[in-house]
Amino acid sequence: MMLRVRSRDGLERVSIDGPQITVSQLKTLVQSQLQIPVQNQTLSTNQNLLLAKTPADLLKFTDMSNPSTPLSALNLSHGSIVFLTYDGERTVSGPTFHPAGSFGRKMTMDDLIAKQMRVTRQENPHCELVSFDRDCANGFQHYVNETLAFAVKRAGFMYGTVSDEGKVEVDFIYEPPQLGTEENLAILRNPDEEKFVEAIAVGLGMTKVGFIFTQTISQDKKDYTLSNREVLQAAEFHAESGLKEWVTAVVKLEVNEEGAADVHFEAFQMSDTCIRLFKEGWFETEIAQDADPKLSKMKKDVVVGVKDTREVDNDFFLVVVKIFDHQGPLTSTFPVENRNTPVAMRALKNHLDRTKSLPFVKRISDFHLLLLLARFLDLSSDVPALAECVQRQTAVPEGYQLLIESLASS
Incomplete structure (x- = not known):
């Protein structure tokens, strides 16, 4: 089992026998593996330990002060981070932990954080709200409900306008060629057809403002808001758009208080961090069949809370957007492209x-x-x-x- 130890020298690793060992035994291992005497160490699971300036400040961190406390009681497991401060100096073996231009000075907490990609919840979306044209939204959900019975996934690109205040109005949905199953959705992009769509949008004074897709009945039994595959797909289209107000909408069946099924719309923005991670290639794009769908895997460690991890709960990437409706300028009664029956x-x-x-x-x-x-x-x-x-x-x-x-x- 391995613990990560973060100190003023950066992030290092200590091998231990398991979570049953005590704080005292951990300190002995730190001494033998990192060459820091036991009596000079102060350990804590609280990252603010690294900001302590005086001996009095150190006394405030008591969670690992009892030498007989087992690590399991501190919820420490493989890959967990323990924070360490110590008296004296040492020579750090291996690669340097100093950022460029800082040779010879100690790392500050800001330096440590700057070296990591932190994943936190984004409180506010860039769009004030999203409003759906009632006929357009109803035409999309009606087909999925009545024809596909929410048994396979379906998607479309949303077009409309964005106000100066960040209000997004969706006035039509273009449904590209696609193949949907219970869990997966492949969008078969047709560049020629999309050129027609864009030309129409320009004439209408509209632009592409979001991506909408359905979740199936079988997905409703799963413990996630968006699956890892859905996060990847939503992030891809959001990143491609370059629009900060871009909206991702989800349509699904939910059981109401009377036991009947209601069609339910939800709207999100993918967080700025999510889009940055996607653009910079942090996401693992090959998803194993047995992977937990509520977790997105990274190619290298990110910081969630105080832990370095390569698995991020998808909810960290979602920013809720308020939903309204309106009556837009277009009708939605003509047969829709790329459905089961070709439009003649x-x-x-x-x-x-x-x-x-x-x-x-x-x-x-x-x-x-x-x-x-x-x-x-x-x-x-x-x-x-x-x-x-x-x-x-x-x-x-x-x-x-x-x-x-x-x-x-x-």
Whole structure:
């Protein structure tokens, strides 16, 4: 068994027989392995020990003052950290523990912390709240509930606007090609289709603001908010976006007080630390089949609380975001892309026939309809121009109307 010992010299390791040994025996091992006399040592599980200035300050740290206390009583186990201060000087063998430019001076507590990646809970999100267009959110959850029965995972990218105050409004959800199972979700990115989506978004005055996915019924029985695979996927898309207000939304079934199942939305931001860890390659991306899903594994030690560890509870990476709803500018009645049934041109005819009493711009004010049309229009000019008509609710030029009606009749 190994304990980590942190002192003014940095982080060192001491091998022990097990948690049944006493504080006195630990001090003897520190003496033999680190060459610090027993009588010169003060040990504690409290990191503030390293800030003690006087003998009186040292007397305040009493958790390891009784030499007969077993380590197990102090909740010390393999990999735990014990803090050490000592009188006198010593020569530290092995690699230097001094940061660049500080040769010859003792490490301060700030130096020690700076050498570690600390994982703490982030209290406040960068976005004030997220508001979902009611029809758009309902269309997404209804398909998952009624067609997929929350048996396999489903996801989409959320598009909308971000206000100066950090309020995120979601007005449509693009569902990319994907393969979902009970536990896993593979997003099959289609760059060509995503170019159409982005062109439509530009014309609508919107941008990509988040990622939404569902959890399955089987996942609801697991003891986590997001699984390690979900954290990795959410962090990847958040990091790719470069948007500090980016939102990750989760949709799942929850049993209510009457015993019936309700569809429940939750919204989060991945913490700044999570995104930094992902960008810098700290996450283990190969997840073993038997790995605990509520823990994310790191490639090297991070500090959680006072412990160095390579396993982080996923909840440390989640920042809760308040949820509201609104009625956005688009409808959500046109068939959605990349679902079980491909969207055929007949769907366009049926939609136009069903809405013929409305002004033409109202009839095409649906993102999923615009995405179908985009395949037959010029990406750089026609798609943004048509989307801008929808955004401004201005008359659609006659040439576009004739083209759309012709496509519907083909």
